Amino acid sequence: MMQNVEIAEASVGEPEALPHATLFDSFSIEITGKDTAALQGASHLLAPATSVSIASIPGESHDARVAAAVTARRLGFQPVPHISARRILSTAELDALLARFIREADVHSLFVVAGDPDVPMGPYGDSLALIRSGLLSKYGIRKIGIAGYPEGHPKINSPMLFDVLREKHDLLTAAGLEYDITTQFSFDAEPVIGWIERIRKLGITAPIRIGVPGPASVKTLLRFATICGVGASAKVMTKYGLSIGKLLNTAGPDVFVSELIRRLAPAALGTVRLHFYPFGGVGKTAEWIRDFPSNQR
Template sequence: MSAEQRAASPAADDRHLQLLNEATMEVIPLKGAQDQILATPEDATVAVTCSPKFGLRRTLEYCALAANSGRRVVPHLAARMVTDRAALRDFVQRVADLGVTDLYVIGGDAATPVGRYHEAAAMLDDLSSMEHPFTRIGIGCYPEGHPNIDDDRLWEALLRKQDWATYMVSQMCFDASTLTSWLTQARARGVTLPIRVGIAGPLKLAKLTELSLRIGVGPSLRFLAKQHGLVGNVLLGRTYDPAPLVRALLAAEPRPGGDIEGLHVFTFNQVPVFRAWIGTQGGATA
């Protein structure tokens, strides 16, 4: 069966809706994040980010809110925001008390680490030597590279980190062929982790363009511009539609059904918009 036939099949439609309905929804702990979390379905998986601006305290605050409301929570933990083993142990204990069993570990965006951890691998090493409740540990991957880390170091870090991880989450991408080509290369290099594909939720194209350039996904953005008349649509104030990307990913998987574990949606704190959009795809919104 060709990629086009797979994309058009009833099974592909079912898989498309399953991925959307079961997607992890990322929420940034800004003012109003409580409303965003409570706008997710009661059985949703909610990822709560962390950043140098707000600190781990804010991440923990909204993780508690999400967990206490019955949502499944995936805290983000940035290595550069953790001072030492004691601070790591404290964070682990606090999320364990919430019943959290899934943790997403990244290096973080802080220009200067607050303590001993300069990268995710070092912190994962320490985490592996202490008692923790995590049955799932996610790590980041960068199909289009990283603006501050060269490709050789990225591959080396990914291979090191997978010893402690159970899945990986890709940086936001717009081009299915870029991601699947990278995934084929990753498998050839010995990366075996399943992937949760990072996609942008529906967002005004002008804002999405700004954010994409900031995080270094320029090549994929150029694909979006070429395929979808980005400049004209920005001027018209149109909104990005993730559906073609998801369908293209399903059609282009190197191993159909075998590599993509799920989706990680960058909602940009537009959860109601994302859920309303799922409804237009035939998915559940209740």
């Protein structure tokens, strides 16, 4: 059953603006297995115990992701490996992978997602199937990350996305598991804030991490937007500060994050943090995070 939680109507006026320090508190960053050296090089720029998500991408082995988790833990961060349901070949493979993450990297949190294969490669068709398997609880996983899609999903209609989110909420709450929601990245604060308002009205009070694209070339940002189905109209690009005619220019999320700070209402919208996708490199994103406060003065 859904929790019976009263959520105030969202107010986006200036008096309720979310302080910079609150939005950046306990931010997270995402890497792949090949980014371990970059993470080590940027480690002095990131706060101790920062959550480091380790994505599951095509062509990257379990060994690479376990090694990335080990590196993140050694550097003093909290590794959060992704488990892509449709990429798991068998229950035995999932069991062995979870055991390695726990044994080798002392993992306490996981992010579960269906994954991009159209047809499951094994017994798990989506993240709900992973949660229902019972293996996560078996290994003492205390916190689960799930995905949110403020601008929709290229393969799933919007009403179904909300239905699935509510089902995950019910399942995780009944199992006594802590969870948070990390969104796809965006260039436009408007749909993100509207989505958060709707989530809260559903009675879902879990912390939300808003996906933020780290500094990268305009060409790179547009490429990832196309892959992920993120809105990238000329109007949105202009609002974000991107110029389609200057594809090699580097663009950062200053405008996007500043608007989130200005418009998010903490009393109405609950715990909201940032999750960084370092499309232009871990180092560049870490430097942006460090420099953003002084750049706003």
